[in-house]
Amino acid sequence: MRFALALLCGAAGCASPVGDDAAPEASARQERPLVAEGALRPPHAVDSLLSLVDQTAAVVEGEVTDLRSEYSPRTGPWTVVTLGNVRAHLGDVPGELRLKQVGGLLPDGRQLVVSHVPRFVRGARYVVFLRNTGWSLSPVLDGQAFRVESVGGREVLVGAEGGLVSGLGSAGVRQTAPVFETVDLSGARPALRAGVEVAGLPDALGREAFVSLLQNHLRARGLGVTGVFREEPVATASARSVSVAPASGQVPVPGFTSSQPERDIPPGQP
Template identity: 90%
Template structure:
């Protein structure tokens, strides 16, 4: 696909804008996490999803998700906001972009990890909350129940005091069914193609973060606060 024909990304500020930029909704197992680096493009983390099941749109049986950030040659790590972290061996439900992108082909951190709480399957978002439904603003999530994923990709622990699943939390089948019913009721569908490679290198969009007064970055980390995958001049 020629780059000039790609749809430009725009802000994800509603359920409609989320679905409008979705090429596919898939689930798959994280079979590999590895870092790539070159002086020209900087560090990238490549997430491989295997045993892929496509719920909406079209996607291959194995996916390679290339995301900006990862190990630098000196052993430090470039940490980038707005890019989801994945747990090796975990299964995820992921929204893939149908637009050009520079940070991640995952749409607006919409990657939900499959977990079990109180013997019940749940989906966990980037901040540790549980998926609880759909609303006009997008995918609804509860307050954090799990810790966030750390840089090692280890499976996060359930937060202290959480002993049972939140009643409104949804598992994979219930969430996908809700999505499908929402689209069907409104005569909508997900369209477009998932693009494996970025349009531009994210290093061109990255801006170093200056720690707040009295704060020191964690040793070995190079923080970065890039723009979201939105063209200049757009909200």
């Protein structure tokens, strides 16, 4: 799969999609040098449960307490998602996490959007897989961030495209066809799709059932998560600079710049 970068909204009439302007201390953090490559493991494709676990430093549950845009002329726009009241189901992390992701508000009022980088809902609780590899777009592994929702009195986990988490298999996390709308640029909580009936929703897992199933799978296979989650991106792993031709038969979309997905770009390669 490929991801795309998009600039959305003109300077006139484009509302800020992710909260207030960055505080001075946030701007100072953004100007710090990006993490050097060092001996970081390169990311690779997530196409199985094994490759998912292999690149996971931690599986955490937390509440989105803040969504904020940061910008600097050197590194461009970022959206910083703060997770509070964090509970580590696998791995070891602090009680509060900053997930810095490429994309966000530009000084002229436009929005830089990167596909395959998950959008978060302010105030929602999530189960998130965090990378143990170098990264340049998001520390969230392959979009594996699942929102906790309550539908018809039962708890479900919702994926980035609006599908419900229904299980685990050799290919990774299984999800149903989308039943929720996707999260928009404002970070508002999305509704069920038109025509979807609560009584007709497919079977799905809540957070405790999902985490228990994951832990059982790992124990049965003698697997576990390893490595450390890194808050800062790798300086030399910028996927934004890598252009590719459109896929065969694909019509280019005006305003989008196609690039290689992060998981195909090892740190240190141009």
